[in-house]
Amino acid sequence: MTILVPRKYTVKQINRAATKRVEFRPNRYTSGCANLDDMVELRKAVILCETHDRKFSPKAARYRAHPEKRMRRVLGNCDVCQQFGLSFLYLNEIDAYDEQKKVERFKRSLEYGHIVTS
């Protein structure tokens, strides 16, 4: 049995504890997962399983799905729960923009190009 003994806290201590709790709670600025927040902060590619993908807002984090359609689902470890499986891949907007240009350029080349396999 745990006996809780009432203790007097200062306002400053209470505020500090509240701030600490918020850090680990999903809100407009953080996902509630330190690893995912680190990835976003460092503009790394983010991999999320179906469960955690539903809780992630790419727009708020300034992320986008990979411009290449076949790269939107990858096999990898979720950045939140670390489970390996078929997951969603997101890039930060700057990288995604560069990749978008590459994809468009390649599509144009396919349109007019002659594919050689021999």
Added chain:
Amino acid sequence: MEFTYDLSGGSTAIVKKYQVAATNTTIGRPYLKAADGGVGIVLGTTTGSADYIGVNIDAAGTYAAAQNSDGSENAKITSIIVNPLAVYRARLSGAAADGTALTAHTVTTATTDGLTITHSAYDAQTITMDEGTIWGYTGANSGIVRKITGVSTTSTTVILAFPRDDAVGDQYLHAPVSPTRSITAQLTTNCTEIDASAAITGCTIVVVEMICNDKSGNGTTESYALIQFADSLFGATTT
């Protein structure tokens, strides 16, 4: 270079995050296995792809070997596509710098058999294009592709004739790689494209297919080789 498909038949990339031993801001660059005593995976070079592990899809920051004063993580990671049978598209560059246009070579003497393309101003032998690919950029054979079977300082020979006679002033493009044939190639400085102006030496690759464009498709800047790295740490290791 960008992931295009996997030769196993699937098209799903397998992505793993590894600690890196070098700073890199370029996406689409090959990485190699960690060296003995190294802190993580190392960057491929223009001529080195031994024990390749994959191509990155995000940038890697600069790691700090010692602890950070604020206690933050000092290791840096990057996301790598590790499919050993992955096929990547690599643009053909006309020089060591990424995005350099290929040089179109002009016919100086017309032929009537479609077997010899004479281009007095271009030497196809010194940096050999033999066993590579030639295709029409402008003129009668625009968009027609042939495998090169012989080269000299003034001409290129094919064994399968071009279907039409060319004329003086027609232009052709050359690449030192050819589907199913090439086993080495040199990459551009950032290692994201194939340097089609360099000798076929260095990275161990196999060209699965090529996309060759003529002038209407901006062939000098929009031609690609779809390649597989043959010396993969996780799969088709040749050494």
